Each structure stands twice: as structure tokens, then as C-alpha cells.
Amino acid sequence: MSATARTVGLPILVVEGVSLAFGGVKALQGVSFDVREHEIRAIIGPNGAGKSSMLNVINGVYHPQEGTITFRGVSRRGMVVHEAAAQGIGRTFQNIALFRGMTVLDNIMTGRNLKIRSTFLEQAVWLGRARREELAHRRKVEEIIDFLEIQHIRKTPVGRLPYGLQKRVELARALAMEPELLLLDEPMAGMNLEEKQDMCRFVLDVNEQFGTTIVLIEHDMGVVMDISDRVVVLDYGRKIADGTPEEVRANQAVIDAYLGVAH
Amino acid sequence: MLYREAGQFRATYAEDQQIFPLRQDRIGIAAVLVLAFVVIPLAGNQYWLSAILTPFLIFALAALGLNILTGYAGQLSLGTAAFMAVGAFATYNFVLRVPGIPILAAFALAGICAALVGIAFGLPSLRIKGFYLAVATLAAQFFVLWAIQRIGWITNYSASGVITAQNYSILGIPIETPVSKYVLTLSIVTVLALLAKNLARSETGRAFMAVRDMDVAASVIGIPLMRTKLLAFAISSFYCGVAGALYAYTYLGTVEPEAFNLDLSFRILFMIIIGGVGSVLGSFLGAAFIVLLPIVLNYVVPPISEATGIEISHAIISNLELMVFGGLIIFFLIVEPHGLARLWQIGKEKLRLWPFPH
Ligand SMILES: Nc1ncnc2c1ncn2[C@@H]1O[C@H](COP(=O)(O)OP(=O)(O)O)[C@@H](O)[C@H]1O
Numbered sequence: 051m052s053a054t055a056r057t058v059g060l061p062i063l064v065v066e067g068v069s070l071a072f073g074g075v076k077a078l079q080g081v082s083f084d085v086r087e088h089e090i091r092a093i094i095g096p097n098g099a100g101k102s103s104m105l106n107v108i109n110g111v112y113h114p115q116e117g118t119i120t121f122r123g124v125s126r127r128g129m130v131v132h133e134a135a136a137q138g139i140g141r142t143f144q145n146i147a148l149f150r151g152m153t154v155l156d157n158i159m160t161g162r163n164l165k166i167r168s169t170f171l172e173q174a175v176w177l178g179r180a181r182r183e184e185l186a187h188r189r190k191v192e193e194i195i196d197f198l199e200i201q202h203i204r205k206t207p208v209g210r211l212p213y214g215l216q217k218r219v220e221l222a223r224a225l226a227m228e229p230e231l232l233l234l235d236e237p238m239a240g241m242n243l244e245e246k247q248d249m250c251r252f253v254l255d256v257n258e259q260f261g262t263t264i265v266l267i268e269h270d271m272g273v274v275m276d277i278s279d280r281v282v283v284l285d286y287g288r289k290i291a292d293g294t295p296e297e298v299r300a301n302q303a304v305i306d307a308y309l310g311v312a313h
Numbered sequence: 314m315l316y317r318e319a320g321q322f323r324a325t326y327a328e329d330q331q332i333f334p335l336r337q338d339r340i341g342i343a344a345v346l347v348l349a350f351v352v353i354p355l356a357g358n359q360y361w362l363s364a365i366l367t368p369f370l371i372f373a374l375a376a377l378g379l380n381i382l383t384g385y386a387g388q389l390s391l392g393t394a395a396f397m398a399v400g401a402f403a404t405y406n407f408v409l410r411v412p413g414i415p416i417l418a419a420f421a422l423a424g425i426c427a428a429l430v431g432i433a434f435g436l437p438s439l440r441i442k443g444f445y446l447a448v449a450t451l452a453a454q455f456f457v458l459w460a461i462q463r464i465g466w467i468t469n470y471s472a473s474g475v476i477t478a479q480n481y482s483i484l485g486i487p488i489e490t491p492v493s494k495y496v497l498t499l500s501i502v503t504v505l506a507l508l509a510k511n512l513a514r515s516e517t518g519r520a521f522m523a524v525r526d527m528d529v530a531a532s533v534i535g536i537p538l539m540r541t542k543l544l545a546f547a548i549s550s551f552y553c554g555v556a557g558a559l560y561a562y563t564y565l566g567t568v569e570p571e572a573f574n575l576d577l578s579f580r581i582l583f584m585i586i587i588g589g590v591g592s593v594l595g596s597f598l599g600a601a602f603i604v605l606l607p608i609v610l611n612y613v614v615p616p617i618s619e620a621t622g623i624e625i626s627h628a629i630i631s632n633l634e635l636m637v638f639g640g641l642i643i644f645f646l647i648v649e650p651h652g653l654a655r656l657w658q659i660g661k662e663k664l665r666l667w668p669f670p671h
């Protein structure tokens with residue numbers, strides 16, 4: 051990264067003592083870590099370690115039984131999901147969660163919903179503010195489309211796209227929210243090498259150009275070592291290591307957790 | 314060659330976001346409007362106007378209402394006829410109890426009443442989906458008819474709940490003839506269809522479809538599920554309510570509560586299945602299909618029976634109607650869930666590329 055790159059700041063997100071159970075399954079047990087402004091923070095760990103659950107806790111999809119989440123100084127345990135979006139937390143999913151019946155353009159436009167002020171009555175008559183807003187947001191969405199190099203598919207229904215492009219559209223939709231904190235759940239899983247490289251580049255560019263703080267779940271250790279500033283390692287719902295990629299790689303508990311886990 | 318977009322470059326996003334971006338579509342719509350507003354009223358055959366075209370428009374409006382809820386927002390409902398009943402009986406009461414109320418205001422207020430009832434019966438959608446929600450909306454169907462039949466005040470204590478639409482006029486012109494009723498219905502349906510088309514291509518429509526396609530993802534990007542679903546119920550029921558008002562005031566004239574029974578709800582559901590779920594055009598195609606099919610069968614079957622010498626009675630023709638409906642519904646559910654509107658779309662795409670498909 052160049053010397054002029056973003057400067058990592060103070061913690062923007064603090065997770066403290068979070069425990070989450072589904073019936074008897076303890077998905078998370080007393081997990082604490084922080085995420086600093088502008089950094090790329092990776093969460094790694096074997097399958098079932100609780101990584102996705104952690105993201106779901108951060109943006110309010112799951113409500114932990116214990117612990118607190120502090121985002122930009124505001125603490126809470128659970129919240130209504132759509133409030134996390136209003137606070138500036140964007141998200142992509144491990145299993146693609148696009149709106150399958152809609153085009154790429156409409157999917158990304160949907161990411162602008164919180165910024166639209168016109169009421170449904172104004173939209174129905176398509177005059178004044180509703181029309182102006184639609185155009186202004188279209189312009190913004192086209193910037194994102196250019197940024198992610200998906201101009202050629204903007205009118206395609208997302209269901210017809212190959213997997214790699216769907217993942218990219220999902221990132222585009224999250225970016226359309228202009229989030230301060232972006233949670234990416236395995237954005238490169240199932241991609242070929244070229245697609246992975248593209249996605250890595252996009253994640254780094256988002257971080258550098260927009261200053262977006264990123265929490266990233268990823269299985270490919272090469273990618274994690276390359277792009278993240280700090281790494282949290284989860285295993286069976288517990289945090290077993292936390293530090294720079296080098297520190298984590300040398301950690302004995304991490305090596306043990308990954309031995310015997312094929313991936 | 315006719316249906317080409319080649320050479321029609323949209324240089325600005327504003328042009329790309331027009332309601333009908335393709336020139337051929339704009340010409341087509343203009344032609345249909347001229348036909349509907351000028352040619353048909355002039356050429357007006359009374360029977361066609363009052364027995365076919367007016368009910369077609371009313372069913373199309375009700376189908377559009379259901380399509381907003383089921384096709385766009387993904388909430389299955391079997392209460393369509395109930396919301397229509399609210400519209401019809403509310404209009405009757407507004408005209409009866411508010412002296413001098415303009416009829417259009419009565420229709421609009423009746424639509425709002427239906428919207429409120431829709432919101433009330435939409436509340437279960439916050440908890441349940443699909444089949445179970447459909448069963449919950451059945452409650453609306455039974456409760457509303459029961460209320461109209463049991464609460465005498467609603468029908469002004471008429472025997473067996475039958476109401477007769479009062480006479481009315483617009484700007485001093487009495488709406489009595491089949492032509493005037495047709496033109497009034499057409500005007501209202503055209504305006505409401507235009508508004509629906511605008512809603513569908515703006516934030517509200519996208520939020521509906523997002524909730525339909527994946528509700529968790531919708532809420533994660535900030536769409537409030539409760540408000541969005543209830544708004545869909547409200548807008549949908551408003552459309553159904555106005556359709557119900559027209560059903561009484563421009564079509565039947567005299568209605569009983571039983572006219573709005575579950576059968577009618579199902580008929581409208583079949584219209585959107587055949588016409589196209591999640592499509593404004595599909596609502597019209599589906600309504601046209603269901604209104605016209607019996608007429609076409611009545612014209613087509615007797616000559617066939619004469620030619621082949623096979624005796625086909627009227628009873629068989631109406632059974633044939635049911636069989637064709639059933640077959641088509643199964644066909645569209647399995648093969649083409651987006652209905653006639655999708656077939657039309659595919660046809661247009663083929664035509665756009667013809668004669669060089671590659
Ligand atoms: N909605 C849920 N209901 C029940 N169990 C769940 C649910 N979500 C996750 N789990 C369980 O929690 C554990 C952690 O899952 P997850 O967070 O998806 O792990 P990871 O993303 O690290 O692979 C697993 O045992 C999983 O079965």
C-alpha cells in the first residue's frame with residue numbers, strides 16, 4: 051500500500067463479551083475485539099466457528115444473549131435490522147442474497163433506499179422531487195457500476211448472471227448505501243483465481259478511495275495475509291487469536307485449530 | 314423490422330428512465346389510448362361497452378391491485394373481493410350520508426376505507442408468509458361480508474343487504490349511458506394504471522420487490538419490513554376498493570354482498586396468474602383473457618360442433634370454460650410463472666432480433 055494510503059484511526063466498532071446460542075449450540079462465547087476506523091479487519095476460522103454469526107450480531111440480524119456492540123460510541127445488544135443500515139453498516143452475505151427478480155441496476159438502486167426522501171405519493175405522480183431524486187441516485191449508482199466494472203450487465207436480471215458477477219453485484223448494492231462499516235462474508239468464496247484477484251482489488255480500492263472500514267470473512271489465507279491489517283481467529287465460537295497477519299500465522303493455537311481442518 | 318431499438322440511443326439517464334423508453338412502445342400505448350378513448354366510444358356497441366369492456370376494465374383494476382400486493386410485494390392474498398366490497402359499500406354510504414359529495418371524492422374516500430381495512434388484515438403478514446398468509450386473508454373475505462350482511466347501517470337497512478347505486482353526475486353531466494360509464498371507468502383505470510407503473514419503477518416498487526425476493530437482505534440494506542408490507546396492503550386495497558366502487562357504480566348498478574364472495578377473489582387471482590405476476594400489463598392481459606374466454610368459446614364452439622356433427626350443449630361450453638381455465642393456470646404456474654406478459658415480452662425480444670437471431 052502506498053505511503054499516502056488511509057490512516058487507520060481509533061476503534062469505530064467495539065464488540066465486548068458477545069455470547070450467542072441457538073438452543074444448545076453455542077455459536078459465540080464471550081467474543082471481544084475491536085475494529086479501527088479505515089482498517090481492513092479479517093475474521094478467520096474453520097467452518098462453523100461462528101464467523102457469519104458474528105457479522106449477524108454486528109448488524110442486528112441476531113441478538114446475542116450477552117455482551118454489547120458499540121458502533122461509533124453508541125452501545126447496544128440487539129437492534130431492529132434496518133436500523134443498522136441507517137447507522138451506516140453495510141453487508142454482503144455468504145450465500146448470495148440478491149433480489150433475484152430484479153435487474154442489476156434495480157438491485158443496486160435499492161441500496162439507495164435510505165437516502166430517498168420523496169413519499170410514495172410523489173413517486174406515483176413522478177414529478178418534482180421524486181423524479182429529481184431518481185435521477186440523482188441513478189447517477190451515483192452508475193459511478194458504482196463503473197467502479198466495479200459491471201456496465202455491460204446493468205440491465206440483466208441478476209438470476210441470469212454467473213456466480214462471480216452476482217457476488218460483485220452484491221458488493222455494489224452494499225456500496226450504494228455508502229456505508230462507513232462494510233461487513234463482507236466470504237466475498238471470494240467459490241471464485242476462480244482471476245475473479246478473486248478482481249475482488250481483492252475492489253476491496254482494497256473501496257477501503258482506500260472511500261475510506262470504508264471493512265470486516266472481512268475469508269478462507270483463502272493468502273488473501274487474508276495480503277489485504278488485512280489485523281486478523282481475529284475464531285474456533286468453536288471462541289476467539290483464539292487476534293493480531294497482525296504475521297502474529298496470527300505464527301500463533302500455535304491457530305496452527306492447531308487449522309490442522310485437521312480440510313478447506 | 315418493426316420492433317427495433319437499433320438507432321434509439323438513450324444519451325441521458327433521464328431518457329433511459331422514461332416510463333416507456335422504446336419508441337415503439339410509446340407509439341403502441343398512444344394507439345391503444347386513442348382506440349380506447351376515441352374510437353370505441355364512437356363506434357360504441359352498447360352491449361360491448363356495458364357487458365364486456367367496462368367489466369374488463371374493472372377486473373383489470375382489481376387485478377392490478379392484487380398484483381401490487383402479490384406480484385410486486387410477494388404477499389399472497391385471497392381477500393381481494395372483500396376489499397372490493399369495502400369500496401362498493403363505502404361509496405354507497407358516502408353518497409348517501411354526505412349530501413352533494415362529488416362522486417370521484419366518494420370513490421377516493423372509499424378507496425381509503427378499503428386501504429385501512431387492508432392494513433388491518435395485512436398485520437398478520439408481519440409474522441406469517443405464503444400459504445398461511447393467504448389463509449389469514451381469507452378471514453378478511455369472511456369477516457367483511459359477514460359485517461356487511463349483519464350490520465344493517467352499512468346497507469341502510471335494505472333487505473338482504475342489496476344496495477342500488479345512486480344516480481350521479483360529473484361536472485353536471487349525468488353518468489347514465491353505457492358510453493359515459495365506460496369513459497368514466499376507462500379514465501379512472503388509466504390514471505391509476507399510470508400511477509402504478511410509476512410506483513413500480515421508483516423506490517416504492519423496488520422496496521416491494523426486495524421484500525418479495527429476499528426479506529432479510531431487504532432489511533439489511535435499510536428497508537423496514539413492517540412499513541413496506543403494510544404500505545403494499547394499503548395501496549393494493551385502495552386499488553381493489555376503487556375497483557369495487559366501479560363494480561357497483563359503473564357496471565352492475567345493484568349489488569348484493571354475495572357478489573363479492575370468495576369466487577371473485579379467486580377469479581382475480583387467476584387473472585394475475587394467467588396475465589403475469591408482477592406486471593402492470595399482465596393485469597390487463599389476464600383480465601381480458603378471463604372476460605373474453607367465455608365469449609370466444611361461445612362464438613367458436615357452435616360452428617365446430619356443427620361442422621363435426623358433435624352435439625355440444627351450453628352446459629358443456631361452460632364446463633369447457635372451466636377446463637380451459639384450469640389447464641391454463643396449471644400451465645402458467647409450472648411453465649411460465651410470469652404469464653402472458655412474459656410471453657409478450659419474449660415475443661418482443663424475438664421480434665427485436667428478427668430476422669437475425671445472433
Ligand atoms: N440461524 C441459526 N440457527 C441455528 N444454528 C445456527 C444458526 N446460525 C448459525 N448456527 C450455528 O452456529 C454455528 C456457527 O455458524 P456460523 O456462524 O455460520 O459459522 P461460520 O460462518 O464460521 O462457518 C454453527 O454450529 C451453526 O450451525
Ligand SMILES: [Mg+2]
Nearest residue numbers: 101102103144
Ligand atoms: Mg459462514
